[in-house]
Amino acid sequence: MVIVDMLPQHWAEVKQIYLDGIATGQATFNTDAPSWEEWDKSHLPTCRFVALDGEKVCGWAALSPVSSRCVYQGVAEESVYIAQDCRGKGLGSQLLSHLILETEKAGFWTLQAGIFPENEASVKLHEKLGFRIVGTRERLAKHYGVWRDVYLLERRSTVVGMD
Template sequence: MTKSNFAIRPFRAEDYPQIEDIYLQGLVTGNASYEHRAMTLEEFVDGKNMDTVFVAVELYDDSKVIGWVSGAPISQRPVLAGVLEDSIYIDSNAQGRGVASGLLDRFIDACQELGMWAIHSWIFPENEGSVKLHVSRGFEEVGTYKHLAKMTYGPRAGEWRDTVVYQKLLPKPEKVTAEEEFEHTASERIKAQRPLKA
């Protein structure tokens, strides 16, 4: 996907050092994450739905990452397999170019292509830019977790923070993972049932 001054492409392993640097830029603000360190590449790959990880790169330099987006499952339960939590981070030098909007649009498209039925975004209320971006793409506020966790670093270290949950509903797929799993194991369950005694 090409925008006016940048392009969006799937993640490649060699992108990770730049992804990590951009993530750490976000942590410095104190309004991006409760986490105090970046994940390793192995943790990143293990924790994300890699079909939803995209990077924005300079239009004429495919190797220069200026932002990224990813989705992570909200649960390991099969019945919730169609709900992802998004993360979007932009290089501080690329702010104001529409990079975040482009990445979120591509992420939403990917989720629909994959048969996801909802996207969640957990945002600090102080992160007004992220709130505005998500609302502009049809996300609705569904609730607030009060003093969800205590900050351990940065300008708000020691504070208990609230987190607002925004949700975007996508078209419902005809069949979901849990149904497929149920159908696959139905015969085994039937065979395992003991006949009722007269």
């Protein structure tokens, strides 16, 4: 497995992995994947990665801004998605670890994630890599007609933003 920068030509496979995540009902409030153009606009241009097994995209990670205000330039929301047939093999840990390392090189001091409490594997992965639950956003929104809570997790860098 090799982790490389995400390129537009990876989009078809990235989108399918995202759609598979949507189908679990535990990954996102979204009910469909956006177009490449919409996705590209809503994510930061830096720190976008795919995990490749040969030519096959097995997972991806990317950042979304939390605010347009300059004081939050070192804070981002991260997303990590793993293909169905690649789950349970440690790839999520590899991809999130890579994302953390690269975001610190890029000057990010805080990463946050919103995760459904029922997505125990994702919560455990994030906690293993230094994220902590800072709160529960209760009944944040309806998902297929049912109110859902979302854990807000964050990871504060131990090397960036320490001065």
